[in-house]
Amino acid sequence: MLALFYIFIGVAIGVSFWQITRVMNLRSVIADDHDNDKQGKYFLAFTVFFYAMMIYCLLAMNVLMLPESASIEGEHDDNLFDITFWLIGIVQFIMQFLIFYFTYKYRGRKDRKAKFFADSHQLEIIWTIIPAVVLVVLIGYGLWQWNEVMDLSDEKDAVVIEVYSQQFRWDARYAGEDNTLGLGNVNYIDINNLNTMGVDMSDPNAQDDKQVTELVLPKGRKIHFKFRSQDVLHSAYMPHFRAQMNCVPGMVTEFGFTPKFTTEEMRLNPEVMDKTNAINKIRKAKGEDPYEFDYLLLCNKICGQAHFNMQMKITVLEQDEYDKWIAARPTLAEVIKK
Amino acid sequence: MSEHHHKETFVTKYIFSQDHKMISKQFLVTGMFMGIIAVLMSMLFRLQLAWPDTSFTIVEAFLGSHQTNGIMDPDIYLALVTIHGTIMVFFVLTAGLSGTFSNLLIPLQIGARDMASGFLNMISYWLFFISSVVMVISLFVEAGPASAGWTVYPPLSALPQAIPGSGAGMTLWLVSMAIFIASSLIGALNYIVTVLNLRTKGMHMTRLPLTMWAFFITAIIGVVSFPVLLSAALLLIFDRSFGTSFFLSDIFISGEVLHYQGGSPVLFEHLFWFLGHPEVYIVLLPALGITSEVISTNSRKPIFGYRAMILSIMAIAFLSTIVWGHHMFISGMNPFLGSVFTFTTLLIAIPSAVKAFNYLTTLWKGNLQLNPAMLFSIGLVSTFVTGGLTGLVLGDSALDINIHDTYFVVAHFHLVMGVSAIFGMYAGVYHWFPKMYGRMMNKTLGYWHFWITIICAYGVFWPMHFIGLAGLPRRYYTNTEFPMFDDLADINVVITLFALAGGVAQLIFIANFFISMYRGPKATQNPWKSNTLEWTTPVEHIHGNWPGKIPEVHRWAYDYSKRVDADDDDSDFLHGQDFVLQTTPLLEGEEPS
Numbered sequence: 001m002l003a004l005f006y007i008f009i010g011v012a013i014g015v016s017f018w019q020i021t022r023v024m025n026l027r028s029v030i031a032d033d034h035d036n037d038k039q040g041k042y043f044l045a046f047t048v049f050f051y052a053m054m055i056y057c058l059l060a061m062n063v064l065m066l067p068e069s070a071s072i073e074g075e076h077d078d079n080l081f082d083i084t085f086w087l088i089g090i091v092q093f094i095m096q097f098l099i100f101y102f103t104y105k106y107r108g109r110k111d112r113k114a115k116f117f118a119d120s121h122q123l124e125i126i127w128t129i130i131p132a133v134v135l136v137v138l139i140g141y142g143l144w145q146w147n148e149v150m151d152l153s154d155e156k157d158a159v160v161i162e163v164y165s166q167q168f169r170w171d172a173r174y175a176g177e178d179n180t181l182g183l184g185n186v187n188y189i190d191i192n193n194l195n196t197m198g199v200d201m202s203d204p205n206a207q208d209d210k211q212v213t214e215l216v217l218p219k220g221r222k223i224h225f226k227f228r229s230q231d232v233l234h235s236a237y238m239p240h241f242r243a244q245m246n247c248v249p250g251m252v253t254e255f256g257f258t259p260k261f262t263t264e265e266m267r268l269n270p271e272v273m274d275k276t277n278a279i280n281k282i283r284k285a286k287g288e289d290p291y292e293f294d295y296l297l298l299c300n301k302i303c304g305q306a307h308f309n310m311q312m313k314i315t316v317l318e319q320d321e322y323d324k325w326i327a328a329r330p331t332l333a334e335v336i337k338k
Numbered sequence: 339m340s341e342h343h344h345k346e347t348f349v350t351k352y353i354f355s356q357d358h359k360m361i362s363k364q365f366l367v368t369g370m371f372m373g374i375i376a377v378l379m380s381m382l383f384r385l386q387l388a389w390p391d392t393s394f395t396i397v398e399a400f401l402g403s404h405q406t407n408g409i410m411d412p413d414i415y416l417a418l419v420t421i422h423g424t425i426m427v428f429f430v431l432t433a434g435l436s437g438t439f440s441n442l443l444i445p446l447q448i449g450a451r452d453m454a455s456g457f458l459n460m461i462s463y464w465l466f467f468i469s470s471v472v473m474v475i476s477l478f479v480e481a482g483p484a485s486a487g488w489t490v491y492p493p494l495s496a497l498p499q500a501i502p503g504s505g506a507g508m509t510l511w512l513v514s515m516a517i518f519i520a521s522s523l524i525g526a527l528n529y530i531v532t533v534l535n536l537r538t539k540g541m542h543m544t545r546l547p548l549t550m551w552a553f554f555i556t557a558i559i560g561v562v563s564f565p566v567l568l569s570a571a572l573l574l575i576f577d578r579s580f581g582t583s584f585f586l587s588d589i590f591i592s593g594e595v596l597h598y599q600g601g602s603p604v605l606f607e608h609l610f611w612f613l614g615h616p617e618v619y620i621v622l623l624p625a626l627g628i629t630s631e632v633i634s635t636n637s638r639k640p641i642f643g644y645r646a647m648i649l650s651i652m653a654i655a656f657l658s659t660i661v662w663g664h665h666m667f668i669s670g671m672n673p674f675l676g677s678v679f680t681f682t683t684l685l686i687a688i689p690s691a692v693k694a695f696n697y698l699t700t701l702w703k704g705n706l707q708l709n710p711a712m713l714f715s716i717g718l719v720s721t722f723v724t725g726g727l728t729g730l731v732l733g734d735s736a737l738d739i740n741i742h743d744t745y746f747v748v749a750h751f752h753l754v755m756g757v758s759a760i761f762g763m764y765a766g767v768y769h770w771f772p773k774m775y776g777r778m779m780n781k782t783l784g785y786w787h788f789w790i791t792i793i794c795a796y797g798v799f800w801p802m803h804f805i806g807l808a809g810l811p812r813r814y815y816t817n818t819e820f821p822m823f824d825d826l827a828d829i830n831v832v833i834t835l836f837a838l839a840g841g842v843a844q845l846i847f848i849a850n851f852f853i854s855m856y857r858g859p860k861a862t863q864n865p866w867k868s869n870t871l872e873w874t875t876p877v878e879h880i881h882g883n884w885p886g887k888i889p890e891v892h893r894w895a896y897d898y899s900k901r902v903d904a905d906d907d908d909s910d911f912l913h914g915q916d917f918v919l920q921t922t923p924l925l926e927g928e929e930p931s
Binding site for chain 2: 012016023026029030031036040042043046049050053054061064065066074076077081084087088092098102103106107112117118119120135138145147150151185186187189191227232233235237239245246250253275278279282283291296298301302303305306307309311
């Protein structure tokens with residue numbers, strides 16, 4: 001296979017060299033009517049190729065896309081995305097057609113006279129105002145949604161969870177009974193005594209905090225994430241929930257969302273099932289274990305050598321299952337030796 | 339300037355030349371050399387992305403100690419994407435594009451004997467040359483070159499403990515960039531002064547070709563924003579080498595707490611993107627300027643909406659300096675700032691749309707001469723629209739949350755600034771090659787070059803949008819650790835095949851360029867029947883550009899296909915031909931356009 005590849009490359013280089021020397025002997029250098037005609041038609045052919053490719057990708061790659069938002073806040077994201085995508089899709093299809101069609105239609109001919117058309121205030125005004133009006137809608141909806149997502153000020157009932165990043169792993173800390181996280185700082189890190197997240201154990205709020213290596217979230221409750229990083233920038237990317245926030249050493253960043261489906265429910269979602277089946281077909285052909293859908297948190301800010309494998313599983317449970325799970329975790333006071 | 343001709347030696351003519359035409363060629367060839375390195379790098383990491391577990395002899399040959407059995411190491415993968423980005427953005431598309439064509443065209447198109455300061459111009463090139471050498475040297479340091487992404491966010495770029503490339507490699511990167519910025523600033527100041535002061539008689543600002551407007555405004559953006567990157571680079575050097583804490587705070591790494599207190603990486607992001615975003619337009623505007631000129635000349639029509647084009651260039655330039663935060667929506671900065679930046683960012687769509695529509699209208703009812711330069715310009719309009727439209731998705735903070743740093747972003751910016759700017763650069767080379775070397779480039783090879791390149795460009799970047807929408811993060815060494823991305827593997831193979839073909843196809847251009855330089859047919863004085871002043875100079879380069887007096891300008895640059903009777907499309911062409919040089923006085927009773 002590889003040998004064939006090298007032979008192919010060799011032949012290609014040989015042919016190109018031969019062609020180039022042949023072509024370089026042609027002395028005609030400026031496009032004449034014959035060239036204009038040929039290139040104009042090539043543009044038409046390219047339009048066909050281009051549209052076929054665009055449409056094929058749009059249809060065939062639909063199954064690859066992320067499934068519907070698994071957070072309530074993300075619904076409007078999907079909505080806004082659909083509106084924007086339809087809009088730019090239509091503009092793209094019209095504009096590209098016009099560009100290539102004009103090139104074909106007005107390809108140069110000796111007997112053609114170009115129209116002297118230098119200016120039109122009317123046209124300029126039309127294509128300034130139309131985009132402006134459309135943008136008002138997009139900006140308006142976008143800003144409204146942005147404020148909805150980013151405003152975490154009055155969430156009394158939210159579950160507070162700290163997500164903690166380091167090269168190259170994630171940890172999480174639940175705020176416990178008091179729903180308040182104990183203070184954290186790298187100076188408190190004490191690996192020998194299992195204080196890996198640098199929690200100030202003299203802080204009363206820290207005693208009932210619970211440290212875990214996998215996120216478990218209750219369905220239907222607002223989750224208030226606080227992010228910290230111990231070394232370099234990381235980014236906590238939870239694509240299924242339309243959620244992402246950078247983790248910045250030296251400061252606490254925040255994000256919030258409300259899970260809409262449990263992991264089990266999501267596995268039965270038709271879009272997820274289609275995607276999972278497609279993936280499993282590929283995995284089976286390669287002799288790998290079947291894949292089962294799980295929510296994931298991925299690192300999405302370049303952070304070093306193993307950036308490509310910095311992930312944490314997220315499980316969404318019903319409230320009562322979640323309560324059982326969290327009750328079974330030990331508190332920091334129990335884990336960390338003084 | 340031209341009056342006292344110094345005796346020229348080989349050194350003063352070809353090496354330490356102060357002649358803008360020679361300096362422009364120096365910029366072009368250096369830029370092309372750097373471009374070859376960057377393209378080779380992209381081909382290497384595309385191999386890795388398509389076939390992560392396959393051993394390649396070529397990887398073994400190129401990467402030496404940074405690979406095991408023909409499979410590259412994760413660190414060097416990150417180094418490759420970092421240096422690919424750095425070289426492409428700065429060395430090829432800033433210096434290679436702006437440096438080449440600003441230098442070549444500004445004196446020629448405004449009617450000046452040379453740049454305002456030929457000496458500073460020479461310094462500008464040699465600083466660029468030194469910074470290129472330093473960047474290339476950084477590829478060979480033992481721990482590898484800078485690897486923290488072309489955005490070099492600290493702390494990753496500040497701490498060698500975090501990634502090996504942040505040692506000597508990063509130091510050289512910063513030194514190289516500091517020198518580069520100095521070069522770029524000196525160049526830009528020179529361009530601005532020259533355009534403002536050295537225009538020939540009659541060359542009002544509103545008679546300048548759009549290339550001049552684009553280069554002029556580009557230079558202003560550069561002067562406004564590059565110093566901020568320089569300050570960021572200097573502060574980063576302090577943090578790395580002298581123990582300050584501008585960008586670092588509360589760090590625990592390799593088992594110890596570092597002493598840094600009170601700095602913020604977000605501050606670096608602000609400083610970086612205050613250049614980083616205008617940089618997009620520093621790259622793009624010259625390409626758009628070249629396109630305006632090439633499309634108008636080859637359509638045999640005036641550029642549509644000349645004044646609207648100038649206004650949109652200015653609007654884009656102004657807006658470009660107040661949108662940097664859209665790279666930082668999820669950086670942890672105040673969400674209110676995110677709202678402001680969303681607003682300003684989406685506004686850029688308006689002048690951009692105006693430009694696209696004006697190009698389209700210029701094509702309409704033209705008499706299109708489909709020379710290679712014209713094909714690349716039309717290609718630019720196409721990729722500019724395709725890439726620009728997805729900007730509406732990314733610029734919207736609410737949508738950016740979920741596609742930030744995915745391959746959707748990679749596809750977007752490669753189309754809108756990468757491919758578009760490269761197309762503009764190619765258009766410029768094909769169009770002005772006769773002015774640079776006195777010979778013509780081969781047409782047929784130009785056609786081959788264009789068609790393979792545009793098919794490959796779309797073959798690479800159109801499918802790439804979709805793997806981004808599937809949630810695939812960029813800068814991953816391999817995607818095999820995530821079963822959820824298994825169904826994207828085939829697409830990555832297709833992308834790589836197109837990328838390899840597209841990369842190899844550039845050899846056609848390089849062959850054409852160098853062979854034509856020596857063996858191409860001799861150029862005539864005005865091969866494209868263009869209106870602008872550069873085509874009134876002799877084919878053979880002379881110091882001072884015009885043998886006698888500098889010609890006087892009497893009209894704008896776009897009197898193509900102007901009729902005797904302005905209201906009658908069937909009337910005869912003015913002067914019996916479809917172009918009127920800017921030096922031709924108005925006829926009696928002729929309305930200026």
